[in-house]
Amino acid sequence: MDEYGRLLDSGIIEKELTIFIHKRRRAPLLLEGLEAAMRRLPIHHEAFPTLRSKHAAVKAGFGGEQELDKVFESYSFSMKHGIFHDLSLSSSTFFQVDTLFITPWYAVLFEVKNISGELTVTENPPQLIRTLESGQVNGFKSPIVQLQSNCELFRDWLYSRELSLPVYGAVVMAYASQRIEVFDTKIPVLFPSSVPSYIRKLPTTSPLLDDATFNSLLSLLVNGHRQFIPYPICDTYSIRRSDVRTGVMCPECGVIGMEKYKAGWRCLSCRRTSRDAHKQALRDWFLLFGDEMRNKDCREFLQVDRQQTAHRLLASMPLKSKGTYRDRTYTMELLLESEKRT
Numbered sequence: 001m002d003e004y005g006r007l008l009d010s011g012i013i014e015k016e017l018t019i020f021i022h023k024r025r026r027a028p029l030l031l032e033g034l035e036a037a038m039r040r041l042p043i044h045h046e047a048f049p050t051l052r053s054k055h056a057a058v059k060a061g062f063g064g065e066q067e068l069d070k071v072f073e074s075y076s077f078s079m080k081h082g083i084f085h086d087l088s089l090s091s092s093t094f095f096q097v098d099t100l101f102i103t104p105w106y107a108v109l110f111e112v113k114n115i116s117g118e119l120t121v122t123e124n125p126p127q128l129i130r131t132l133e134s135g136q137v138n139g140f141k142s143p144i145v146q147l148q149s150n151c152e153l154f155r156d157w158l159y160s161r162e163l164s165l166p167v168y169g170a171v172v173m174a175y176a177s178q179r180i181e182v183f184d185t186k187i188p189v190l191f192p193s194s195v196p197s198y199i200r201k202l203p204t205t206s207p208l209l210d211d212a213t214f215n216s217l218l219s220l221l222v223n224g225h226r227q228f229i230p231y232p233i234c235d236t237y238s239i240r241r242s243d244v245r246t247g248v249m250c251p252e253c254g255v256i257g258m259e260k261y262k263a264g265w266r267c268l269s270c271r272r273t274s275r276d277a278h279k280q281a282l283r284d285w286f287l288l289f290g291d292e293m294r295n296k297d298c299r300e301f302l303q304v305d306r307q308q309t310a311h312r313l314l315a316s317m318p319l320k321s322k323g324t325y326r327d328r329t330y331t332m333e334l335l336l337e338s339e340k341r342t
């Protein structure tokens, strides 16, 4: 089976020939990690305001990207093309593309923004300035500069594979209700609904890549993609381990500290039971601390006394283990796990 067939078979790509969609966009791990931190830190914790505002920004960004996804899902393009969501490639440096639309004639990189308030993009210094109704003003990275740098890095990426394609870029504002002022630039700023007509107007006179080269380019993109794993939340936000509340959270009422009994977990607050509430707790541990878990860490975090119980729970999960009985440690492949859960 050739590479293309293998990719089709593995489900990495969805349909043959004209439409080639990289795996659906998933909620960023960072979002999940921030949620884990917020449920396990006291609300008055010093890191809480930062976690909350970061969570809102990441969530809005993800929502914005999904708005563009909807357009690509509902619109069919007649030319041969590939669509990649959340593509992370490495050129002279690591770079992430919100959406890449690629054809044998050209590539387009889309940088999606979903930021509320009145927005102004300035050229010098390159910034995105947001003014809220309350008068609060915040500065963000300029999406124009981000996009230009990504286009450059993508050109280098192609060049180092002896491929050459015109590379275009567009900034997409997720919602038509957003107001934005941009300095005079050649980079278009679009709303999702105008993306198909923008694409249709790009020149497609003579194909630059033949079918075999284009297919191998698609394979190179799939294989070159490196999923971005964020640093453990406690390291990123300098949260002390001892500040994190331990215990299994009741999936019904949200109270932390379920009690282990033979068949599972019992909530001391609402009295309901769960067979597998420890799974989320262990996932929280890896999102927050990220390194190798020992039996002792597991006992402390799940609040179980017996080493044998912790061992059984750890062994029942798809974790990687290394070492022998006494010093065995476990790691979780966070992406693999969340893929199974969705």
Ligand SMILES: [Zn+2]
Residues within 6 Å of the ligand: 250, 251, 252, 253, 254, 255, 267, 268, 269, 270, 271, 272
């Ligand atoms: Zn409960």
